[in-house]
Amino acid sequence: MARADKSNDSCGDFDVLIAGGGLVGGSLAIALAGTSCRVGLVEAIPPDSDVQPSFDDRTIALSRGSYRILNELGIWPLIADSVWPIHKIHVSEQKRFGTALIDADEQGIPELGFVIKSRRLGQALWQKLGELPTVTTFCPARVTATEIEAGLRSVTLAGATVESLSTQLLVVADGARSELRGALGIQSSDRDYGQVAVVANIQVDPQRAGCVAYERFTPEGPVAILPGRDGLYTVVLARTSESAPTVMSMSDDEILDLVQSAFGFRLGRFTRIGQRFAYPLHLVTADSIVAERAVVIGNAANGLHPVAAQGFNLGLRDVASLGEVIADGYGLQAAAFDPGTVDILTSYCDWRCSDQRKVVGFTDSLIRMFGIPGAPASIGRGLALAAFDMVPGAKQELARQTMGLSGRLSRLARGLPL
Numbered sequence: 375m376a377r378a379d380k381s382n383d384s385c386g387d388f389d390v391l392i393a394g395g396g397l398v399g400g401s402l403a404i405a406l407a408g409t410s411c412r413v414g415l416v417e418a419i420p421p422d423s424d425v426q427p428s429f430d431d432r433t434i435a436l437s438r439g440s441y442r443i444l445n446e447l448g449i450w451p452l453i454a455d456s457v458w459p460i461h462k463i464h465v466s467e468q469k470r471f472g473t474a475l476i477d478a479d480e481q482g483i484p485e486l487g488f489v490i491k492s493r494r495l496g497q498a499l500w501q502k503l504g505e506l507p508t509v510t511t512f513c514p515a516r517v518t519a520t521e522i523e524a525g526l527r528s529v530t531l532a533g534a535t536v537e538s539l540s541t542q543l544l545v546v547a548d549g550a551r552s553e554l555r556g557a558l559g560i561q562s563s564d565r566d567y568g569q570v571a572v573v574a575n576i577q578v579d580p581q582r583a584g585c586v587a588y589e590r591f592t593p594e595g596p597v598a599i600l601p602g603r604d605g606l607y608t609v610v611l612a613r614t615s616e617s618a619p620t621v622m623s624m625s626d627d628e629i630l631d632l633v634q635s636a637f638g639f640r641l642g643r644f645t646r647i648g649q650r651f652a653y654p655l656h657l658v659t660a661d662s663i664v665a666e667r668a669v670v671i672g673n674a675a676n677g678l679h680p681v682a683a684q685g686f687n688l689g690l691r692d693v694a695s696l697g698e699v700i701a702d703g704y705g706l707q708a709a710a711f712d713p714g715t716v717d718i719l720t721s722y723c724d725w726r727c728s729d730q731r732k733v734v735g736f737t738d739s740l741i742r743m744f745g746i747p748g749a750p751a752s753i754g755r756g757l758a759l760a761a762f763d764m765v766p767g768a769k770q771e772l773a774r775q776t777m778g779l780s781g782r783l784s785r786l787a788r789g790l791p792l
């Protein structure tokens with residue numbers, strides 16, 4: 375079996391090998407390039423492929439914390455001309471009283487976050503990766519198996535010129551339907567929400583266009599409307615799995631009517647809608663985020679419903695924390711540092727578990743709370759939204775969480791170098 379050249383037999387081919395070069399794995403490779411770590415990145419699908427699962431037409435709302443992280447990683451200058459700011463987030467329930475507004479001005483910051491197409495962010499990540507001599511990429515190549523061999527983690531590759539690689543630490547970032555998570559012996563739970571997110575670009579009245587993101591709960595499922603340049607917004611319409619095929623087959627006029635009646639006229643009349651994309655919605659959580667000489671990050675650790683726009687933001691915080699734990703290790707021990715030890719994995723796990731639990735719980739509770747049918751529940755939600763809007767402390771805390779600025783912050787999320 376062919377092996378990659380090794381610089382040091384006892385340390386393996388790489389100090390850190392990342393399986394999955396999507397939004398999260400790609401970001402981690404860039405973060406680690408600034409340390410003295412030998413980094414390998416294996417990605418199954420080329421970044422410019424039409425079937426690349428991480429870089430497609432979905433619009434990602436980046437939190438303020440994510441903006442800071444991407445800025446520190448040198449990615450922001452590559453995407454600055456493709457983002458659109460979010461100044462306010464407006465939350466409401468269809469045909470019910472009670473709304474809540476999170477406002478950047480109230481938080482004393484210029485914007486709560488930004489929106490960008492994931493395809494554009496993916497292009498920027500891989501452009502940056504191409505400029506980094508300390509990151510070796512294998513693409514297209516797939517990690518098909520992993521085991522502990524001679525005290526290191528070895529992986530088997532398919533589709534690359536090398537058939538196996540060894541590493542001190544394997545980072546599994548292969549998405550919610552991760553196969554490698556199971557190969558590490560980590561169990562996971564997968565709850566089907568019975569919903570599909572239908573995503574499309576939608577043209578709103580340019581006179582009413584601005585920088586407000588909307589989240590509206592309807593009996594059929596939540597509708598998110600994210601702002602964009604020239605009034606070209608993105609709609610994310612969650613529908614039941616049974617009704618989604620009908621929605622996907624609707625004519626432009628039919629679906630415009632559907633979105634209009636679910637959302638109302640706050641943004642005037644919707645005049646055009648682009649191609650529709652469907653994403654089945656699940657909550658996938660790994661029972662553990664670490665295994666021997668391995669760590670699971672991003673969607674492979676927590677695959678969320680997009681209702682609260684938290685998935686990538688949460689994964690990017692995994693990146694910033696793991697990067698910091700590893701960078702600190704190299705700072706203290708230099709070349710002797712081993713990033714795959716139990717101590718390192720434990721400090722990462724201790725840091726990340728509470729944030730992950732909070733975000734998973736928050737996202738899931740939104741779906742459950744707004745999914746309870748009937749007038750009493752709906753009145754209760756209306757009161758809760760109205761009360762929430764009037765209680766500055768509650769709003770402040772939720773705003774900080776939504777912006778990715780609550781709990782223990784990484785240096786990158788504070789706008790400092792790794």
Ligand SMILES: Cc1cc2nc3c(=O)[nH]c(=O)nc-3n(C[C@H](O)[C@H](O)[C@H](O)COP(=O)(O)OP(=O)(O)OC[C@H]3O[C@@H](n4cnc5c(N)ncnc54)[C@H](O)[C@@H]3O)c2cc1C
Pocket residue numbers: 393394395396397398399400416417418419426427428429432433434435436492515516517518547548549550553554571573610653671672673674680683684685686687688689
């Ligand atoms: C409709 C929708 C809207 C969303 N909106 C938002 C939002 O507004 N804000 C937000 O923060 N998040 C949002 N998300 C979530 C966000 O898209 C995900 O959290 C993010 O894509 C996760 O990135 P990832 O790299 O962990 O996983 P993925 O994006 O799934 O990438 C995994 C990568 O691993 C590769 N891979 C898989 N298996 C292997 C293997 N064996 N070997 C090598 N490579 C492999 C894949 O090809 C892929 O490139 C949204 C999601 C959806 C569906």
